[in-house]
Each structure stands twice: as C-alpha cells, then as structure tokens.
Amino acid sequence: MIRYSRYLMPTTKETPSDAEVVSHRLMLRAGLLRKVASGIYNYMPAGLRVLRKVERILREEMDGAGALEVLMPSVVPSELWKESGRWDAYGKELLRFKDRADREFCLGPTHEEVVTDLVRREVRSYRQLPLTLYQIQDKFRDEIRPRFGLMRGREFFMKDAYSFDADDEGAAGSYRKMYEAYCRIFRRMGLDFRAVEADTGTIGGSSSHEFMVIADSGEDAIVSCGSCSYGANVEKAECLPFSAPGSGATKGEPRKVATPGKRTIEEVSAFLAIDPATLIKTLLFETSVGDVAVLVSGVHEVNEIKVKNHLGAEYVRLAGEERVRQVTGAPSGFAGPVGLSVRTIADHSVRSIASGATGANEKDFHLVDVVPGRDFVPEAYADLRVVREGDPCPRCGGTLRFSRGIEVGHVFRLGTKYSEAMRAVYLDEGGKERVTVMGCYGIGVGRTAAAAIEQNHDGDGIVWPISIAPFEVAVIPVNVKQADVLAAAERVAADLDARGVEVFFDDREERPGIKFKDADLTGIPVRITLGEKNVAAGFGEIRDRKTGETLRIPLAELANEAFALVEKKKAECAP
Ligand code: ATP
Ligand code: MG
Numbered sequence: 385m386i387r388y389s390r391y392l393m394p395t396t397k398e399t400p401s402d403a404e405v406v407s408h409r410l411m412l413r414a415g416l417l418r419k420v421a422s423g424i425y426n427y428m429p430a431g432l433r434v435l436r437k438v439e440r441i442l443r444e445e446m447d448g449a450g451a452l453e454v455l456m457p458s459v460v461p462s463e464l465w466k467e468s469g470r471w472d473a474y475g476k477e478l479l480r481f482k483d484r485a486d487r488e489f490c491l492g493p494t495h496e497e498v499v500t501d502l503v504r505r506e507v508r509s510y511r512q513l514p515l516t517l518y519q520i521q522d523k524f525r526d527e528i529r530p531r532f533g534l535m536r537g538r539e540f541f542m543k544d545a546y547s548f549d550a551d552d553e554g555a556a557g558s559y560r561k562m563y564e565a566y567c568r569i570f571r572r573m574g575l576d577f578r579a580v581e582a583d584t585g586t587i588g589g590s591s592s593h594e595f596m597v598i599a600d601s602g603e604d605a606i607v608s609c610g611s612c613s614y615g616a617n618v619e620k621a622e623c624l625p626f627s628a629p630g631s632g633a634t635k636g637e638p639r640k641v642a643t644p645g646k647r648t649i650e651e652v653s654a655f656l657a658i659d660p661a662t663l664i665k666t667l668l669f670e671t672s673v674g675d676v677a678v679l680v681s682g683v684h685e686v687n688e689i690k691v692k693n694h695l696g697a698e699y700v701r702l703a704g705e706e707r708v709r710q711v712t713g714a715p716s717g718f719a720g721p722v723g724l725s726v727r728t729i730a731d732h733s734v735r736s737i738a739s740g741a742t743g744a745n746e747k748d749f750h751l752v753d754v755v756p757g758r759d760f761v762p763e764a765y766a767d768l769r770v771v772r773e774g775d776p777c778p779r780c781g782g783t784l785r786f787s788r789g790i791e792v793g794h795v796f797r798l799g800t801k802y803s804e805a806m807r808a809v810y811l812d813e814g815g816k817e818r819v820t821v822m823g824c825y826g827i828g829v830g831r832t833a834a835a836a837i838e839q840n841h842d843g844d845g846i847v848w849p850i851s852i853a854p855f856e857v858a859v860i861p862v863n864v865k866q867a868d869v870l871a872a873a874e875r876v877a878a879d880l881d882a883r884g885v886e887v888f889f890d891d892r893e894e895r896p897g898i899k900f901k902d903a904d905l906t907g908i909p910v911r912i913t914l915g916e917k918n919v920a921a922g923f924g925e926i927r928d929r930k931t932g933e934t935l936r937i938p939l940a941e942l943a944n945e946a947f948a949l950v951e952k953k954k955a956e957c958a959p
Contacts, residue, residue: 388888388891388892391430392415393415395415403533406838407533408534413845413905416430416854417533417534422538423538430855433855438832439541441851442543442569446565449516449565450516451516451562452516453519454502454519458521459490459491460495460498462487464498467805467806468496468806477526477527478490492524493523493525495546496822497806499517500808503515503548504807510812510813513554514548517545520541521541521542524538532834533830533834534830537830540829545825546822547559547822548803550810550818556797559795566579566795566825569793570597570793571957572958572959573832573852575597575835577792578595578598579595580620583620583693584797594793595795596789597832598787599789602791603791605788606787607787608784609784610785612782614780624775624778625733638751639752641751646750649683656752660683661737662737662738662739662741663682664679664680664721664754665679667719668719670701670702673696677711677719678729679721679728679731679734680730680731681731681740686770687771690767690769712743713745714744718747719743722744722754724745729765732767792832793828793832796823796824799821799822807819836852840907845906847930850950850954850956854906854908855888856909856950857911857950859876859877859887860913862914873914874889876912876939876943877889883947890902900913903929909950910926910953911926911927912927912942912946922939923936924936924937926942926946
C-alpha cells in the first residue's frame, strides 16, 4: 500500500502552457511526468508504475506468442548501420557521436541491424528457426518536432520484436502471431483501436499494419469501413474504379475554347459551366524515372505515394512552374494529356469520364469534348488518387468513413532486406545456404499510455483503464484527525492490500475538496471515501471514477464491494 504523505505525486491545478494535447497536460498535472529537455522526461513514481504495467502486458503477450526477451544496447557501432546502408540513408533523426578513439556510434532508434547481427552469429541451421526476439528498451530519435509529451518524445521506451523464418510462408505465420498478440495487448489495455493497412513503400503487398488508437487528437488520418473490418491509413487506402468506363463515341472532335486566366478546377468549371468531375486534371511530376504526367478527375486528388509505388520510383515530386512550361509549353493550370509528349498515367476516375475538359497546353486555353481513350491514351489506368470520405470500401463495397488515430504499434514484414544485406543465413535440410526472412514489430510504451489518456479522460482528469492505472483503489479518509475515520480507512485499505489490490491511501492532512480533486485527476478507477457522518453511522462510500456512480455501503462490506468492482473492471479489460 502506498501512502500519499510519503509519496511523490506532485499534482498541479495550473494547465501547463506548452502542453497542446490533453494526455500531455494531464500527465504533467497528475504528477506522472516532468520535462528535462525537449522530448526528454523524468518519469515520476506513479508515471513509471503506468509504464511498468504497460510493459507487463507486453511481456506476457510476447512470451505467450513464443517470443524470447533479450536486451540489446542503446549505443550501436556505426559499422552495423553501414552494412545495412542506413548510416547514410537515415538522416538527422539518428543521433551520432564518437567515442574517445574516434569510433562512430549512434543511439539506436530501432534495432534491425543489431538483432540481425546477433542472429547471423548464433543461428546456423533451419532447426533453430523460426525465432522471434523482443526487447523493451530505451530508444532515441532526434525528432524534428518532439511534442505532445510521451506521444512524440526523443528518448522513449519501445517494445521491439524481430522474427526470423526459413521462408515466406513461415514469415507470414510469425507475422500473424504478432498481429494477434497485438490485438490482445490493446484489448487488455481497454483501448478502442483499429489495425489498418499501411504503406509498405518498395517492399509492397499488404504486409504492414499500423495499430491505431482512435482519438480526435491523433496525428494520422485513417479510413475504416462501416460494414466490414477494413481499415487503412489514408495514404494507403485503396480506391475502386467507381463507375463503368465512359462512352464518348458519339461526341465530336475536341474543341479549343478560350479560358483567359482560368487555372483552378473551380475557375475553369464555373467558367465553362461544367461539372468539375468531368475535368481531367493533369499534374506533372519529376521522378527518379523521369517526367510523368498524372491524370485525375477534377474532384479528386493525386496520391503521391501511390504514384511512387506504381512507378517503382525512388522519389516523386510535383514539377515546378519552370519545368511545367518546358514540358507542356504553357504555364501551370493549362496542362492536358492531348498531344502531350511525356509519359502519362491516369487514375481510374479519368476512365469513367465520357467526355471531359482539360488544359490545351496553351496559355489561356482549354479543350472540351475530350474523350479518354480516343483523344489520348494513357500508358496505364491505375489507382492513383487519395481516398475520399464516402467512397466504397475496396473489400465489401460498404461506405468508408474517416477518423483520426494515434499509431501505437506497427507490424511489418521486412522480407530479406536486412538478412540479405547483412548475410543472416542458415543451412536448410539439404545443407543449402539460405537467407532468413524477417519481420519487425514495434509498440511505443509511453505513446500507448498517452493514447489511453486521450481516449479515457473527462473534465476532472484521467480515467485509467484499470489494467494500466497506477493504482486500483484510492482510499480517502476525509479527515485524518478523526480517529474513527482514520481507523476505518486503515482497516479497509489493509483488507484490500491483503487481497493483492493496489491501494493508494490518501493520508494527507488536506482539505477534502483537494483530496477528491486529486483522486479524480490521477484517475484511480475506484475510490473509497470515509467521512465523519457515514463512519459514525457504520457506512463508507464507493465511487466509480468512470461512471461517477456512488454507493453507500456498510463498513463491514466495504472491502468486499470494492474488491468486486475492481474484479469487474479487470474483466472489462479481458483479451
Ligand atoms: P511515427 O510515424 O509516429 O513517427 P514511426 O513510424 O516512426 O512512427 P515505428 O518506427 O514504427 O514508428 O516505431 C514503432 C512504435 O514506436 C510506434 O508505433 C510508436 O508507438 C512508437 N514511437 C515511434 N516514434 C516515437 C516517438 N518519437 N515517441 C514515442 N513513441 C514513438
Ligand atoms: Mg517516426
């Protein structure tokens, strides 16, 4: 049992001015966290208890899924990062430094290199596979904009796991196990989450999921289907071709019309009095594989990540004014695919335009009666646009909705990217050397705790899910100077403590209002209050922090009732 008078949980009334999101504010106000430098914190005793609880759930589920815990160093020699090629590729987020002998090191932001080195030394045979290793360890990332407290820190704890398999099929199995463990983890923390498909860049396939805690303050936009379990990052969300290809066979030749000074979709469609959905927007990109024009309907936006993946390009970026003039012969706003002599790809939305309008590649002119497939033929029709709210679900045809989420976890099939580069090989049954197939799986410990607050708070403070609350029951003798009150409080606290309940005993000589406010602020799920009148009449009160429901219970039953409420809340956090 913890006694507040001997504890360090410095609560404050003031709202810290640099805290933009509620979880950051409440962690500071509840005395869980103190800043040392930008993105670098002291975890105060109660804050650390929360992190330890998150970690305990992580350990139990990782162990349950057959992963083995290891601990790798924070300080990593540059040689390993040079082997993977990331020493050069990673940029400024990687904090680099030298030791006294001028050897280069970094503080590990993630540990693919270190773990691959470990495994290539220890694993020789197919008999040792599959193998999944995990750790819970301090990471350092020199984020450009550390903010939101533990949500985006520079030094933070991460649970990172890495799987090694003999082949793709095995790797898919390891991935599935981790995916399932993640679902159990976030359910046990009582969180409302979605696993969404995430972009995998050049690795491709649907082999990456982000675990998103749904919260308005989330930095990520996600789409999810109202009818099935489909969810995706907005960057990744697939768009179906939404209607049949248009048939414009009966229209005449494209006609050139003057559109003086009209460049934007709004201006052109208003000026020509046409539906903006029939405008063929033409955007020029400079990419690692050369100039490419991308076409999309006037009511849609180009998704650069889809363009990049479609082209298999290293980079794509919108061409500047200069380049647009060189390639199209007109200022931007007047580009169009007819007669354009550059590689052209089109979004599906363009195919269903029966007859549209587009730039004439000449200043102050557009073309109308343009028929895709007749007047221009793109190299390919593909899904190149950004999803819109209300679009059909690519899995079931239901309706897609937007929401915001906090990425708390990430599972990723790495393939052989690291094992190939670093030669993590094994001998198969036939004695033939093969490269292991990897996966990596991360969960931010502090970010998850912060996300739990974003989802569980009210005007008075935090409302912890019991599985990650710093304490389970707060016992408050309203006035510790009254012997009967104090004795009754000590009894119920000791009783619960003996049953293994985590009790926080507020034995301070403070005004009742302050004690109640602090109990609400710190979000302890169950509160037992012992006041003078009630105790004299043989009663005490139990209050549910979440519902606010208060019960007046005979003193003899107080511990039993509180225990039952704790058990009920624990059951609500079942996997
Ligand atoms: P983000 O896009 O938010 O920067 P990321 O893609 O860089 O995240 P990963 O490299 O997949 O994140 O890291 C795994 C997990 O580590 C994340 O899901 C998140 O929970 C946590 N995490 C990543 N960066 C931070 C950070 N700066 N502070 C706290 N937790 C973090
Ligand atoms: Mg990041």
